[in-house]
Amino acid sequence: MQDGKILVIDDNKSLLSALEILLQFEFKNVETISNPNQISSFKDLNTFDIVLLDMNFSAGVNTGNEGLFWLREIKKKAPLISVIMMTAYGAVDLAVKALKEGATDFVLKPWNNEKLLATIKSAYLLRKSQNEVQELKQKESHLKQVINQDSNFIIGNSKALTAVLNLVTKVAKTDVNVLITGENGTGKELIARELHRLSVRQKEVFIGVDMGSISETLFESELFGHTKGAFTDAKEDRAGKFEAANKGSLFLDEIGNLSLQTQAKLLSAIQNRTIVRVGSNKTIPVDIRLICATNCNLNQMVADGVFREDLLYRINTIHIEVPPLRERGNDILILADFYLKKFGSKYNKPALRINNFAEEKLLAYRWPGNVRELQHTIERAVILCEGNVLKPTDFLLSTTKEMSFEKGPETLDEMEHLMITKALDQHNGNYSAAASQLGVSRQTLYNKMKKLDR
Known part of the structure; x- marks a missing residue:
């Protein structure tokens, strides 16, 4: 027996009884009415799975117009309900008309x-x-909202930041490829999310991929997907990031870290x-808005022969340079106040404030780690402070990123950091070239730099 709910509408009561007897052994809930006017009184018509509807209710009338009228009324109240039309007067044109009106x-x-x-x-x-499709659509819509939610905001009103946001507003409504550059920690991903939020695709998903963290062997599988059995661990079909971002x-991110082969x-x-999934020959079209980001000098990398010129032209129809924090003036204090409130609430210290001397110290610092470093600095100060007023001594500004090692490195971490920094500087930020010089894989170098939070 099916767990379904059937409504039968016919003016012939003998027929209703016959159908009720027939269907009661097949479906759990069968209801009948002899007057179609009762349809208007059904508040829960959506709960029915199927309606069996007669096409003629008036004596001597066999045009089927009455049935078509009530079909339209049912569809207004319950668009997804399956309606099966019944008549003793068969005509092909009448059947076609009923199907066009929404009959099943x-x-x-x-x-x-x-x-x-x-x-x-x-x-x-x-x-x-x-019903299942409708539920999946609702879940998909909810999932997109969850994925697109981001608790971070673009904070500040400096001229440098305002110029960037004005450009973002102009570009967002188009579908052109955008390249975002800037130092690490400046907020390139936030700019990318803002482009998506202001675009016509805002109700669709935003998929971010850290290209530096993907090994060459898994590159195609991660971006383009794979079929079951394509390689040892491919136990099922899987969509890649391109398919996931469709529409x-x-x-x-970190597109400058790709090898020439993956480029x-x-x-x-x-x-x-x-795209073509690994292990398949089927071509799959994808409709995406492409946004790329890097902290590398791609033009120099093209000149050095380690980045494809044609790829650079493809990804930077519009180029957005995110300014470093040191060029954003009073935004430093605005951001500091934002993080002070955020972490003050998190660590149950809501009354904290920064005194004038501490503000001068924050403004004078170069912030080589940009907004990310400022965030960590404020969080550390909130955790360690003993009073409600934060003084200059409460802000332990790191010198790791500007380390000159005049006395020589004193720890293995300092030595490693010095060697990596020099190698990257010599090769203009090119991870592949620096890794080759240091005798490690690009993946290992990238992971070490992520750990150092460069």
Whole structure:
């Protein structure tokens, strides 16, 4: 017995009784009415899975217009309900008209019980499928909202930041590829999210990918997906980041860290707006808004032969340079106040404030780690402070990123940091070249720099 709910509408009470007897062994809930005017009184019509509707209710009338009228009324109240039309006067044009109006199927009286039950069961399966699709759409919509939520904000009113945001506003409504550059910790991902938030794709998903953290062996699988059995651990079909971002925005962070081989594969996908899963020959079209970011000098990398010039042209139709924190003036204090309130609330110290001398210290510092370093500095000060007024001594400004090592490095971490910094400086931020010089893989170098929070 199916867990379904059926409503039968016919002016012939004998027919209603016959259908009720037939269907009661197939479906848990069967209701009948002999007057279609009662449809208007049904407040829970949406709870029915199927309606069996007669097409003629007035004596001597067999045009089917009455049935079509009530079909439209039912569809207004319950658009997804499956309606099967019934009539003793069969005509192909009438059946076609009913189907165009939204009917699921059409049966003639008298019917064959087996055929009628098969028709009703098919309609019931259709109704269940429609319900499942509707639920999936609602879940997908909710999931997109959750994914797109971000508790971070673009904070500040300096001229440098305002100029960037004005450019973002102009570009966001278009679908052009955007390249965001700037030092680490300046907020490149926030700019990317703002581009998505202001775009026509804002209700779709924003997918961010840290390109530096993907090994070359997994590059294609991560970005383009794979089929079951494509390689040892491919136990099921899996969509890649390009497919996941379809209709939305795809943010490729640290794009300057890709090898030439992976650059070629990425260029093909961007040019053709199609991908092929690993282990498959099927071409899959993708509709994405592409946003890339890097802290590298890509023009210099092109000159050095380690970044493809054609890929650079593809990704930087619009170039947005995010200013470092040291060039944003009073934004330093605005951000400091924001993080002070945030961490003051988090650590149950809501009455904290920064005195004037401490503010001068924050303004005078170069902030090589930019906003990320400021955030960590404020959080540390909030945790360690003993009073409600933060003084200059409460802010332990790190010198690691500007370390000159005049006395020589004193720890292995300092030595490692010095060697990595020098290698990256010599190769203009090119991780592949620096890694080759240091005798480690690009992945290892990248992970070490992430750990140092450069």
